[in-house]
Amino acid sequence: MTVVNQIKAWTGTTTCKRGEENCMYELISVTPFLIKASKTSPSTKSVSDLTFTLAPTMELSRCLVTGDAISESSMSWSENGIPYCSLEDLIIGSGLGKTPGFKEFTSDWICLGFSLGNCTTTTSLKRTIGE
Template identity: 40%
Template sequence: MKTLLLASALFAGLFVSLTAVPVPDPAPAPYHAFCKTMLFAGPCTDIKTMLVTQILASSPEYTLVSVVPGFVKANHTSPKTPEGESIIISLNPTILTGGCRMSALSTSNGFTSLFDGGQNYCNLYNLVSASGLMKEPGFMEITNEWACLGYGLATCS
Protein backbone atom coordinates (compact mmCIF):
# COMPACT_ATOMS: atom_id res chain seq x y z
CA MET A 1 0.00 0.00 0.00
CA LYS A 2 2.83 2.42 0.88
CA THR A 3 4.56 1.67 -2.44
CA LEU A 4 1.36 2.42 -4.35
CA LEU A 5 0.92 5.66 -2.42
CA LEU A 6 4.53 6.72 -3.09
CA ALA A 7 4.23 5.87 -6.79
CA SER A 8 0.96 7.82 -7.03
CA ALA A 9 2.55 10.83 -5.34
CA LEU A 10 5.57 10.74 -7.68
CA PHE A 11 3.41 10.52 -10.80
CA ALA A 12 1.10 13.26 -9.54
CA GLY A 13 4.12 15.44 -8.76
CA LEU A 14 5.52 14.79 -12.22
CA PHE A 15 2.22 15.67 -13.87
CA VAL A 16 1.80 18.87 -11.88
CA SER A 17 5.42 19.90 -12.37
CA LEU A 18 5.23 19.34 -16.11
CA THR A 19 2.06 21.39 -16.48
CA ALA A 20 2.45 24.06 -13.82
CA VAL A 21 6.01 25.29 -14.27
CA PRO A 22 7.01 26.32 -17.79
CA VAL A 23 10.70 25.71 -18.44
CA PRO A 24 12.40 27.96 -20.99
CA ASP A 25 14.52 25.29 -22.65
CA PRO A 26 16.32 26.40 -25.76
CA ALA A 27 15.28 24.57 -28.90
CA PRO A 28 18.11 22.68 -30.59
CA ALA A 29 18.96 23.53 -34.16
CA PRO A 30 17.31 20.97 -36.45
CA TYR A 31 20.64 19.79 -37.89
CA HIS A 32 22.25 19.05 -34.53
CA ALA A 33 21.81 15.97 -32.38
CA PHE A 34 20.13 16.71 -29.09
CA CYS A 35 18.82 15.03 -25.98
CA LYS A 36 16.31 16.10 -23.37
CA THR A 37 15.68 13.93 -20.43
CA MET A 38 14.71 13.07 -14.73
CA LEU A 39 12.81 13.31 -11.67
CA PHE A 40 14.29 13.23 -8.18
CA ALA A 41 12.72 13.08 -4.73
CA GLY A 42 15.37 15.37 -3.20
CA PRO A 43 15.47 19.17 -3.27
CA CYS A 44 16.89 20.94 -6.33
CA THR A 45 19.68 22.61 -4.34
CA ASP A 46 21.08 19.18 -3.44
CA ILE A 47 20.74 17.92 -7.02
CA LYS A 48 22.50 21.03 -8.37
CA THR A 49 25.35 20.67 -5.85
CA MET A 50 25.91 17.03 -6.81
CA LEU A 51 25.90 17.85 -10.55
CA VAL A 52 28.29 20.81 -10.22
CA THR A 53 30.64 18.75 -8.02
CA GLN A 54 30.71 15.99 -10.65
CA ILE A 55 31.28 18.43 -13.52
CA LEU A 56 34.24 19.97 -11.70
CA ALA A 57 35.63 16.51 -10.86
CA SER A 58 35.33 15.37 -14.49
CA SER A 59 37.54 18.10 -15.92
CA PRO A 60 38.66 18.37 -18.74
CA GLU A 61 35.94 16.17 -20.28
CA TYR A 62 33.23 18.35 -18.72
CA THR A 63 33.80 22.06 -18.14
CA LEU A 64 31.50 24.23 -16.05
CA VAL A 65 30.29 27.32 -17.91
CA SER A 66 27.89 28.86 -15.39
CA VAL A 67 25.69 28.18 -12.39
CA VAL A 68 22.68 30.40 -11.70
CA PRO A 69 19.54 29.69 -9.67
CA GLY A 70 17.71 26.87 -11.43
CA PHE A 71 20.28 26.34 -14.20
CA VAL A 72 23.66 24.72 -14.76
CA LYS A 73 25.54 25.15 -18.04
CA ALA A 74 28.52 23.02 -19.07
CA ASN A 75 30.42 21.81 -22.10
CA HIS A 76 31.55 18.30 -22.97
CA THR A 77 34.42 17.24 -25.21
CA SER A 78 36.17 13.95 -25.79
CA PRO A 79 38.49 12.40 -28.39
CA LYS A 80 35.35 10.80 -29.86
CA THR A 81 33.58 14.18 -30.20
CA PRO A 82 36.24 16.92 -30.45
CA GLU A 83 33.68 19.52 -31.62
CA GLY A 84 31.90 18.96 -28.31
CA GLU A 85 28.43 19.40 -26.94
CA SER A 86 26.74 22.15 -24.96
CA ILE A 87 24.76 21.07 -21.90
CA ILE A 88 22.02 23.10 -20.22
CA ILE A 89 20.39 21.68 -17.10
CA SER A 90 17.20 23.22 -15.74
CA LEU A 91 16.13 22.34 -12.19
CA ASN A 92 12.58 23.03 -11.02
CA PRO A 93 10.96 22.00 -7.72
CA THR A 94 7.93 19.74 -7.99
CA ILE A 95 4.87 21.05 -6.21
CA LEU A 96 3.29 17.94 -4.71
CA THR A 97 6.33 15.87 -3.76
CA GLY A 98 8.86 18.55 -2.89
CA GLY A 99 11.28 16.84 -5.26
CA CYS A 100 13.09 18.19 -8.27
CA ARG A 101 12.41 17.91 -12.01
CA MET A 102 15.57 18.09 -14.08
CA SER A 103 15.23 18.94 -17.75
CA ALA A 104 18.60 18.52 -19.42
CA LEU A 105 19.58 19.41 -22.96
CA SER A 106 22.81 18.25 -24.54
CA THR A 107 23.29 19.67 -28.04
CA SER A 108 26.07 18.70 -30.41
CA ASN A 109 28.11 21.59 -31.73
CA GLY A 110 29.17 19.78 -34.91
CA PHE A 111 27.13 20.39 -38.05
CA THR A 112 27.30 16.79 -39.29
CA SER A 113 26.48 15.09 -36.00
CA LEU A 114 22.70 14.71 -36.35
CA PHE A 115 22.95 10.96 -35.75
CA ASP A 116 25.46 10.80 -32.94
CA GLY A 117 24.78 7.22 -31.80
CA GLY A 118 23.35 8.45 -28.50
CA GLN A 119 26.35 10.62 -27.52
CA ASN A 120 24.14 13.41 -26.17
CA TYR A 121 22.11 10.97 -24.09
CA CYS A 122 25.34 9.43 -22.77
CA ASN A 123 26.66 12.89 -21.79
CA LEU A 124 23.69 13.31 -19.48
CA TYR A 125 23.52 9.68 -18.36
CA ASN A 126 27.23 9.54 -17.48
CA LEU A 127 27.06 12.83 -15.59
CA VAL A 128 24.02 11.81 -13.53
CA SER A 129 25.37 8.29 -12.97
CA ALA A 130 28.85 9.42 -11.88
CA SER A 131 27.37 12.02 -9.52
CA GLY A 132 25.48 9.28 -7.66
CA LEU A 133 22.09 10.80 -8.46
CA MET A 134 20.75 7.56 -9.96
CA LYS A 135 21.02 6.02 -6.49
CA GLU A 136 19.02 8.84 -4.88
CA PRO A 137 15.55 7.92 -3.56
CA GLY A 138 12.81 8.63 -6.06
CA PHE A 139 15.09 8.84 -9.10
CA MET A 140 13.12 8.37 -12.30
CA GLU A 141 14.40 8.78 -15.84
CA ILE A 142 11.81 9.98 -18.32
CA THR A 143 12.98 9.94 -21.91
CA ASN A 144 12.45 8.23 -25.23
CA GLU A 145 13.63 8.44 -28.84
CA TRP A 146 11.41 11.47 -29.51
CA ALA A 147 12.82 13.47 -26.59
CA CYS A 148 16.33 12.20 -27.02
CA LEU A 149 17.60 11.58 -30.55
CA GLY A 150 19.79 8.47 -30.54
CA TYR A 151 18.49 7.21 -27.18
CA GLY A 152 17.77 3.75 -28.62
CA LEU A 153 21.30 3.47 -30.04
CA ALA A 154 23.15 4.68 -26.94
CA THR A 155 25.77 2.45 -25.33
CA CYS A 156 27.07 4.57 -22.48
CA SER A 157 30.25 3.69 -20.63
Protein backbone atom coordinates in the same frame (compact mmCIF):
# COMPACT_ATOMS: atom_id res chain seq x y z
CA MET B 1 25.26 20.81 -6.41
CA THR B 2 26.14 17.16 -6.89
CA VAL B 3 26.07 17.53 -10.70
CA VAL B 4 28.31 20.60 -10.49
CA ASN B 5 30.82 18.66 -8.39
CA GLN B 6 30.79 15.81 -10.91
CA ILE B 7 31.39 18.19 -13.82
CA LYS B 8 34.35 19.65 -11.92
CA ALA B 9 35.68 16.16 -11.16
CA TRP B 10 35.61 15.24 -14.85
CA THR B 11 37.17 18.46 -16.16
CA GLY B 12 40.25 18.06 -18.35
CA THR B 13 41.76 14.83 -19.63
CA THR B 14 43.17 13.27 -16.46
CA THR B 15 40.01 11.20 -15.88
CA CYS B 16 39.95 9.86 -19.45
CA LYS B 17 40.40 6.11 -19.56
CA ARG B 18 40.92 4.12 -22.70
CA GLY B 19 37.62 4.08 -24.60
CA GLU B 20 35.66 5.94 -21.92
CA GLU B 21 34.08 9.36 -22.15
CA ASN B 22 34.09 10.49 -18.49
CA CYS B 23 36.33 13.48 -19.03
CA MET B 24 36.63 16.79 -20.89
CA TYR B 25 33.60 18.44 -19.25
CA GLU B 26 33.68 22.20 -18.69
CA LEU B 27 31.47 24.09 -16.25
CA ILE B 28 30.16 27.24 -17.94
CA SER B 29 27.82 28.76 -15.33
CA VAL B 30 25.72 27.93 -12.27
CA THR B 31 22.64 29.72 -10.95
CA PRO B 32 20.03 28.44 -8.46
CA PHE B 33 17.87 27.09 -11.30
CA LEU B 34 20.30 26.53 -14.18
CA ILE B 35 23.58 24.65 -14.70
CA LYS B 36 25.40 25.07 -18.02
CA ALA B 37 28.36 23.01 -19.14
CA SER B 38 29.98 21.66 -22.27
CA LYS B 39 31.43 18.27 -23.06
CA THR B 40 34.03 17.41 -25.68
CA SER B 41 34.10 13.76 -26.68
CA PRO B 42 37.68 12.47 -26.55
CA SER B 43 36.87 9.91 -29.24
CA THR B 44 35.05 12.06 -31.81
CA LYS B 45 36.09 15.58 -30.65
CA SER B 46 32.44 16.62 -31.02
CA VAL B 47 31.21 19.23 -28.53
CA SER B 48 27.85 19.12 -26.76
CA ASP B 49 26.30 22.03 -24.87
CA LEU B 50 24.69 20.70 -21.67
CA THR B 51 21.95 22.39 -19.66
CA PHE B 52 20.26 21.24 -16.46
CA THR B 53 17.16 23.26 -15.57
CA LEU B 54 15.90 22.83 -12.00
CA ALA B 55 12.31 23.58 -11.02
CA PRO B 56 10.67 23.25 -7.59
CA THR B 57 7.67 20.95 -7.20
CA MET B 58 4.73 20.92 -4.81
CA GLU B 59 6.65 18.44 -2.67
CA LEU B 60 9.42 20.34 -0.90
CA SER B 61 11.76 17.34 -0.88
CA ARG B 62 11.68 16.92 -4.67
CA CYS B 63 12.55 18.94 -7.71
CA LEU B 64 12.12 18.48 -11.43
CA VAL B 65 15.33 18.51 -13.44
CA THR B 66 15.31 18.77 -17.20
CA GLY B 67 18.55 17.97 -18.99
CA ASP B 68 19.33 19.07 -22.52
CA ALA B 69 22.36 18.11 -24.60
CA ILE B 70 22.74 19.82 -27.93
CA SER B 71 25.55 18.91 -30.29
CA GLU B 72 27.41 21.87 -31.75
CA SER B 73 27.84 19.87 -34.95
CA SER B 74 24.87 18.71 -36.98
CA MET B 75 22.89 16.16 -34.97
CA SER B 76 22.90 12.78 -36.62
CA TRP B 77 22.43 9.14 -35.69
CA SER B 78 26.14 8.66 -36.30
CA GLU B 79 26.93 10.35 -32.97
CA ASN B 80 25.74 7.16 -31.24
CA GLY B 81 23.98 9.02 -28.46
CA ILE B 82 27.09 10.84 -27.24
CA PRO B 83 25.16 14.02 -26.29
CA TYR B 84 22.62 11.94 -24.34
CA CYS B 85 25.36 9.91 -22.66
CA SER B 86 27.09 13.11 -21.57
CA LEU B 87 24.05 13.92 -19.43
CA GLU B 88 23.41 10.38 -18.26
CA ASP B 89 27.02 9.78 -17.25
CA LEU B 90 26.88 12.89 -15.03
CA ILE B 91 23.69 11.71 -13.34
CA ILE B 92 25.08 8.23 -12.68
CA GLY B 93 28.59 9.39 -11.81
CA SER B 94 27.22 11.86 -9.26
CA GLY B 95 25.02 9.20 -7.66
CA LEU B 96 21.77 11.00 -8.45
CA GLY B 97 20.55 8.04 -10.50
CA LYS B 98 20.31 6.03 -7.28
CA THR B 99 18.32 8.67 -5.41
CA PRO B 100 14.96 7.33 -4.16
CA GLY B 101 12.24 8.41 -6.56
CA PHE B 102 14.61 9.08 -9.48
CA LYS B 103 12.93 8.53 -12.84
CA GLU B 104 14.18 9.19 -16.31
CA PHE B 105 11.80 9.99 -19.15
CA THR B 106 13.21 9.95 -22.66
CA SER B 107 13.01 8.21 -26.01
CA ASP B 108 14.42 8.54 -29.52
CA TRP B 109 11.62 11.03 -30.24
CA ILE B 110 12.78 13.24 -27.39
CA CYS B 111 16.51 12.59 -27.71
CA LEU B 112 17.94 11.68 -31.11
CA GLY B 113 20.20 8.66 -30.77
CA PHE B 114 19.01 7.72 -27.28
CA SER B 115 18.68 4.01 -28.08
CA LEU B 116 22.09 3.98 -29.79
CA GLY B 117 23.87 5.40 -26.76
CA ASN B 118 26.81 3.36 -25.53
CA CYS B 119 27.21 5.18 -22.24
CA THR B 120 30.30 4.36 -20.20
CA THR B 121 29.09 4.86 -16.62
CA THR B 122 25.49 3.78 -16.93
CA THR B 123 25.38 0.03 -17.24
CA SER B 124 23.38 -0.31 -14.02
CA LEU B 125 20.80 2.41 -14.73
CA LYS B 126 17.31 1.18 -15.47
CA ARG B 127 15.87 3.38 -18.19
CA THR B 128 12.27 4.38 -17.60
CA ILE B 129 10.67 5.45 -20.83
CA GLY B 130 7.39 7.32 -20.88
CA GLU B 131 6.04 6.32 -17.44
